[in-house]
Amino acid sequence: MIEFLKATKSFRTAKREVHAVQDVSLTIEQGDIYGIIGFSGAGKSTLLRLVNLLEKPTAGSVKVQGTDITTLSPKELRKLRRRIGMIFQNFNLFTSRTVAGNVGYPLKLAGTSRQEVQRRVAELLQFVGLSDKANDYPEQLSGGQKQRVGIARALATSPDILICDEATSALDPETTSDILRLLKKVNAEFGITILLITHEMHVIQTICNKVAIMENGKVLENGSVFDTFTNPQHETTQNFIQSVQQDRPSSTLLEKWRSNGGTKLYRIVFKGEIAGAPLLSRITRKHGTDFNIVYGTVRELQEQLYGNLLVSFDGPELAIQQVISELSELTEIKEVQTDAS
Amino acid sequence: MQVDWQTFWPRIVEATGETIFMVIATLILGSILGISIGLLLFVTRKGNILENKLVSMLLNLLINFIRPIPFIIFLVAISPLTRTLIGTTIGTWAAVFPMTIAASFGIARVVENNLISIDPGVIEAAKAMGASPFQIIFTVLIPEALGPLILGLTFVTVGLIDFSAMAGTVGGGGLGHVAMTYGYQRFDGSVMIVTVVLLILLVQLAQWLGNTLSRKFLRR
Ligand SMILES: Nc1ncnc2c1ncn2[C@@H]1O[C@H](COP(=O)(O)OP(=O)(O)OP(=O)(O)O)[C@@H](O)[C@H]1O
Ligand SMILES: [Mg+2]
Numbered sequence: 001m002i003e004f005l006k007a008t009k010s011f012r013t014a015k016r017e018v019h020a021v022q023d024v025s026l027t028i029e030q031g032d033i034y035g036i037i038g039f040s041g042a043g044k045s046t047l048l049r050l051v052n053l054l055e056k057p058t059a060g061s062v063k064v065q066g067t068d069i070t071t072l073s074p075k076e077l078r079k080l081r082r083r084i085g086m087i088f089q090n091f092n093l094f095t096s097r098t099v100a101g102n103v104g105y106p107l108k109l110a111g112t113s114r115q116e117v118q119r120r121v122a123e124l125l126q127f128v129g130l131s132d133k134a135n136d137y138p139e140q141l142s143g144g145q146k147q148r149v150g151i152a153r154a155l156a157t158s159p160d161i162l163i164c165d166e167a168t169s170a171l172d173p174e175t176t177s178d179i180l181r182l183l184k185k186v187n188a189e190f191g192i193t194i195l196l197i198t199h200e201m202h203v204i205q206t207i208c209n210k211v212a213i214m215e216n217g218k219v220l221e222n223g224s225v226f227d228t229f230t231n232p233q234h235e236t237t238q239n240f241i242q243s244v245q246q247d248r249p250s251s252t253l254l255e256k257w258r259s260n261g262g263t264k265l266y267r268i269v270f271k272g273e274i275a276g277a278p279l280l281s282r283i284t285r286k287h288g289t290d291f292n293i294v295y296g297t298v299r300e301l302q303e304q305l306y307g308n309l310l311v312s313f314d315g316p317e318l319a320i321q322q323v324i325s326e327l328s329e330l331t332e333i334k335e336v337q338t339d340a341s
Numbered sequence: 342m343q344v345d346w347q348t349f350w351p352r353i354v355e356a357t358g359e360t361i362f363m364v365i366a367t368l369i370l371g372s373i374l375g376i377s378i379g380l381l382l383f384v385t386r387k388g389n390i391l392e393n394k395l396v397s398m399l400l401n402l403l404i405n406f407i408r409p410i411p412f413i414i415f416l417v418a419i420s421p422l423t424r425t426l427i428g429t430t431i432g433t434w435a436a437v438f439p440m441t442i443a444a445s446f447g448i449a450r451v452v453e454n455n456l457i458s459i460d461p462g463v464i465e466a467a468k469a470m471g472a473s474p475f476q477i478i479f480t481v482l483i484p485e486a487l488g489p490l491i492l493g494l495t496f497v498t499v500g501l502i503d504f505s506a507m508a509g510t511v512g513g514g515g516l517g518h519v520a521m522t523y524g525y526q527r528f529d530g531s532v533m534i535v536t537v538v539l540l541i542l543l544v545q546l547a548q549w550l551g552n553t554l555s556r557k558f559l560r561r
Contacts (some may be wrong), residue, residue, distance in 0.1 A: 052469055074473075081471035096484040096558070105480070106470040157470075246467035 001193050002028040002051055002161065006060035009046050020046040022217040023060070028195055028210075033187050035204040035225070036197045037240055038214035044197035047162050047214070048267075051195065052084045053077055061231035065160070082110055085154030089166035091146040093138040099149050101124070101136040106156045124152040128182065151182060155190070162186060164196035168203060182209050192224060201244040205229070209302060213237045226302045230271050249295045249310070254336075257294065263312045265294060266324065269332040270307035279330060280311070287323050289315030349532070354517060357539055360515035364543075365507040368435045368498055369419030369532045371444030377447060379406075379452025380478055390464070404446045405468050412443055413507050418485065436513030440504050444497060451493035455486040495551025499544050516540060 009021040020043040028034045036042050049055040050062050053069055061068050064080065072080060092103050103124050104117045112120070125131045128148040138146055147167060154162055164183070168176040184207050186192050198204065204211050204225060212222035213236060220234045232238045249257075257265070268280070284291045296309030313320045327333045378400060384390050385397040410418070419439045420430045427435050459482065467481045483490075509517020515538045524533035 025464070054465060054469060078471040078473060081469055084469075086469040087468065088462060090460075090462055092460065094460040094463060094466075094481065094485060097488065105467075109467075109470055109472050109476060109480070153470075 001030045001032070002195060003025075003066060004047070004060070005063065007047070007050055007057045008059040009043075009055055009056045009064055011051060012131075019217050021050065021057075024217075024219050026212055026219060026222060030193055031187070031191060031245045032210050033184070033194045033196070034196070035208035035211045036214055037199060037201060037204055037211060038197075039199060042214040043217040044199075044214055045165055046217075048165055048195065048197050051161070051163050052081050052086060056159040079144075082106065083159050083161065085157070085159040085162045087147065087150045087154050087162070087164045087167045089169050089218070091138070091143075091150045091170075093146055093149055093153075094333040095138055098135050098137055099130060099141070102149055103152045103156055106153060110157055120156060121152075124155060127155070128152045142175075143171050143258075144178055147171065147175075147179050149184065151179075151186065151333055155186065158190075160193060162192050162194045164194065166198060167196060169198070169200070175289065176203070177206070177214060183207060201240045205244050205301065213240065224302070226271075226304055226306070229301055230269065230306055253295075263314070265336040266311050266313070267332075267334050267336050268307070268309045268311055268327060270298075270305070270309075271303050271331075272306075274330055279327070280309075283326050284313065284315075287315070287319040287326075289313050289319050289323055347375075349523070353535060353539070356509075356514065356516045356519040356536075360502070360505050360509070360517070360540075360543065363433050363436050363440065363508065363513070363515055364498060364501045364547075366433075367440040367444050367501050367504075368494070370437070370441040371448055371497070371501075374441065374445035374495060375448025376452050378449035379456065380482065382453040383456040383482070384474065384478065390468070390477055400449075403462060404449060407446050408442070408450070412439075412504050413511075415439060415443055415550075416508060418512060431512040431514075433514050435507065436508035436515070440501060440508060443504065444501060447500070448494065448497055451497060452486070452490060455489045455493060456482055458489070459485045488555050491551055491555035491558060495548060495555070498547045498551065502540060502543050502547065 004024045004026045007021060007024045011018045036044050046055055051055055061070055100121050104121045107117045118292055125134055128151055130148050168179050170235060183194060187194050208225050211225050211228050213220045215236050221238055229241055232241055280291055292312045294310045294312055298307040313323060322334055382400050385393040416439045423435055423438050424430050427438055429435050464481055467477050505515050506517030510521045511514040516539055518532060520536040523529050
């Protein structure tokens with residue numbers, strides 16, 4: 001659907017050359033809700049803007065539905081842009097047009113008849129739940145309502161792809177959830193492929209099925225959200241994940257545990273099916289040991305269970321070793337340094 | 342010498358009509374020219390939809406050359422050209438020509454400034470929706486800038502009333518001419534007062550119209 005092939009974008013400023021996007025190769029498939037996450041300045045916006053050629057790659061290429069978009073004529077490019085809806089952090093609504101005027105604008109550009117514009121606008125406003133605001137001006141709307149107008153406007157020409165530049169970053173948590181639900185609905189009902197960028201892991205966790213982590217213009221890692229969350233490779237990724245799921249107690253608590261004569265702590269990560277089975281109690285009982293869950297979470301991620309527990313074992317040393325080796329065949333288990341951060 | 346009010350009043354009415362005509366004619370012609378130049382200035386700026394260094398530089402040079410010239414001097418300096426094009430340097434049309442030229446450059450800057458204050462994100466959004474540069478100019482830039490633009494044009498109009506009085510003193514007709522012939526050359530204070538009051542009223546009227554219109558279009 002969207003393919004970045006060693007896409008690179010550098011900006012030449014007066015002082016130096018900024019490599020905003022470097023050698024990025026990614027494939028976004030039909031039906032994906034693909035999230036790109038990274039800190040400010042990582043190059044996310046630039047990467048996103050390559051998709052509709054608001055920025056032209058300085059090297060490499062970008063393919064949309066099999067076409068290398070850098071080869072298109074200006075006219076073909078404008079036609080392609082109608083197949084790619086875009087929404088923005090600051091909504092970018094036309095202040096001089098009403099809600100209906102904003103939503104109908106891309107249709108007017110495309111030369112749609114007045115009647116058809118009216119019909120489609122009504123339909124879209126119904127979809128985003130703003131039918132009663134058709135004749136209001138953007139300044140009269142709340143942030144969440146403005147973004148709904150932005151979404152309706154982006155969907156007006158029935159695009160195949162929706163790209164979102166920090167669509168929820170200007171919104172409060174509750175409104176963010178509303179907008180994310182709406183985006184999910186867009187994906188599910190119309191089968192529109194969504195490429196979004198964000199700096200909030202929460203957004204990725206809530207709606208994305210795939211994720212790429214960006215830093216300094218490069219993609220550090222990418223894959224399914226489940227795999228990335230349960231088995232992050234890079235420290236940046238781990239930090240992002242910790243921002244949404246605290247998987248260890250605070251260092252003061254760990255310190256206390258240790259100074260109170262606490263035994264060794266192990267982290268056990270369960271994924272998928274296994275998280276549903278009474279593994280821990282079965283295995284410890286078999287070897288005549290006890291276990292104590294010190295800390296942990298079990299959560300749902302991409303409709304799979306994912307458990308992350310800190311456990312201590314009580315019993316003869318040998319038996320504990322056996323428990324650990326048996327568990328390591330079925331789960332991930334690692335000793336936790338209690339004195340480290 | 343006493344003014345003959347019998348003949349003076351019809352003369353004042355006529356002169357007011359001439360002033361209003363000069364201002365409106367200049368406003369219309371100057372807006373057409375000025376808005377075109379202003380749009381061109383904006384779209385050819387660095388990083389804008391029709392970036393063009395050469396055009397941008399030439400326009401800026403021209404504007405910065407004409408604008409600092411005091412109008413009364415410009416009026417005289419341009420009079421050979423006025424005579425060639427209008428056929429005379431006396432009368433309302435002969436005043437409208439230099440006024441239009443001077444106003445266009447002022448309006449061009451006002452337009453450019455209003456366009457610069459449009460959120461670039463909005464222009465980008467239109468681009469992302471597949472709008473051509475032409476469509477962006479007419480469906481985004483102009484409507485988005487209209488409210489402040491009307492206020493800017495109002496400001497220019499008030500200046501034009503001033504210009505027209507100046508043009509009047511050198512043969513352009515209108516209230517300026519009346520004030521000059523009756524008030525200045527014949528030292529009649531009462532005529533002066535009448536023309537000044539009329540000019541103030543015209544300015545008030547223009548400002549009121551501009552404010553009302555712009556309020557209709559201002560959405561921010
Ligand atoms: N038009 C430009 N000219 C010069 N440098 C630019 C331009 N656009 C972006 N950059 C630079 O490219 C780098 C990446 O910017 P980009 O906006 O893509 O980051 P981002 O990940 O979207 O950040 P944020 O989360 O703050 O939006 C930054 O260093 C930025 O300064
Ligand atoms: Mg950004």
